[in-house]
Amino acid sequence: MIIDTHCHYDMMKSPEDYIDEVEKAGNIVIGMTNLPSHFDMGFKYVRKYKNVRLALGFHPQLASDYKNELSLFAKHIERTSYIGEIGLDFSSSYISTKDLQISCLKYILEKLQGKNKIISVHSRCAEKELFTLLRNYNMKNVIFHWYSGPLSLIPQIIGEGFYFSINEAMTLSSSGKKIISRIPVDRILTESDAPFNRKDDIVSAIRTLGLEEKQIERNFRLLIQQIRQ
Template sequence: MIKYIDMHCHCHEYSVEELSRFIGKNISLVCVSDDPVSSWKTLELKKKLGITPCIGIHPWEAHKYSEKHAKEIVELAVKNNVKCLGEVGLDKRFVSKTYDRQLRIYEIFLKAAKEYDLVLNLHTAGAWREVYELLVKNDINRAYFHWYTGPLNLLDEIISSGYYIGINPAWKIQDKHRKVIMYASLENMLTESDAPYKYKGLELRPDYVIETVEYIAKVKNIQVEHVLLKINDNYEKLFKSPL
């Protein structure tokens, strides 16, 4: 059975029982982490539920950690055969005061992604250009821009570089994201929830990816099944492995 994919979920904030219910709805979860503690929790969820784990340090948490902590997370990823670092990246919109620390930590994850051929599950708020240019500079092959709301002209460059963007249920209330969905090619889309984040009264949930697939199909005037197949294909290309 072809699965729905949630490419960016903070699974460590849910109970195992709650996650099991989402998985029971035929949703495959890619679980991101915020810091060392949640990275360990995500690895435990991999053992219990078979989710796809991403471990890292969120830019919002960067002020609490050093390059040493980032290197320890890289070591943890390699030791546990984790193929994805996330949530990692840069943020100039919400936490610009810690940008220098964010950058030092992000550069460690960039080097690791290059050395070990890892996926980067990226936070890029207000720093879309900076994140992208560092990917190119470091010759990164596999990257995913979570909940993309950046400039459309940069989107052209992201797509031409073979990177992927996240389509989030925020399309329900966010006009900027709806424009991205209209503009972007299905060839470079993946669905996500960013659950359990609350955005302007919208409580994001993994099962909203089902409605998101339906919305993409409507916007692109194609069959839901075709969107679902392509999202699965994109996941497999990004991770170089089947679900």
């Protein structure tokens, strides 16, 4: 079984064909959404599937143009067990909206408090700030998607019980390899980040990691058990 914990299949050319293939293969994919309105549009198509899931998201890169959708996020929060993509992005293209991003994320985390969800987070150039907020709001079951932050923060993220989703591109870069080497095997999940990631072959990533698909499946099953407690 292949498990893809971070995929944007709603952005693919033929989303329905893709999720049909995933379902027939018996694989699991969690579709990220960039806005609550995207989740609202896609949920009715996905709910009939067993292995295909859809997450409720609010991408930090869109905060300045779509902050009015925060109320829609709160409205849909009980419709899914999956949240993503949410987080912070302080890279050069988005640092100008830093304060607004933080404000939006605080609103989202406040709404998530006390709710058992699996949460996939975007943390580009904002890993420390994001980790602090996640801890302050007592978030659980968090997956750091395509982590590229400081190595020194990894033990703290692990200590909080969080996970990392690894893609093929990470296994092929020197910086990605250094990050992966610091992560215990029981905290590794897999992702494609398709269609935005050209190196999205999960099977190749698992082989490069020297792991078995069953290890990733065990990790994911444990995460699922945690939200059902």
